[in-house]
Amino acid sequence: MAQSKKINFNGQNIYIGIDVHLKSWSVTIMTESGYKRTHSQKPSAKELFEHLKKHYPDGKYQAVYESGFSGYSTYYALKEYGIECMIIHAADVPTSQYDHVMKMDAIDSEKLAKSLKGSRKSISKSIAKPPDYADRRELKSLSYFGSYVLLFGKVGFHSICEVIYGI
Secondary structure, three states: OOOOOOOOOOOOOEEEHHHEEEEEEEEEEOOOOHHHHHHOOOOOHHHHHHHHHHHHOOOOOEEEEEEOOOOHHHHHHHHHHOOOOEEEHHHHHOOOHHHHHHHOOOHHHHHHHHHHHOOOHOOOHOOOOOOOOOOHHHHHHHHHHHHOOOOOOOOOOHHHHHHHHOO
């Protein structure tokens, strides 16, 4: 019987922390077994998906990034490639004094990946998730409002939709 050297992550959760910026993403990828890799890339969901398929084939991809300037465009782009995605408020990511002193994109993406891997249930309460049915033009106009409310009022996006859409 021949041995296969092909890597297979079939059924394993692959946790992805993304520090989103306009010109680049810092991405940390963690497996269930604890393997961790950080890299920088163009801000492209397609490029990330191709990287995941090449290095972590057949995994169950789960990503998280901090809410911010990009609104929900990153969320929708990742979802189009089958990557489950969550958006978290920056204040809800556990940090230490060291993290404040050593502010680096790689450290930020690693914190996000660790938070997703270690305590998915605890961070799920602080997630802003856009409704699937909303028109993207409406979401674009609401994303700045949503970020403002998340930043200062810690109100989830669903609460905003309840006010605006009456749902």
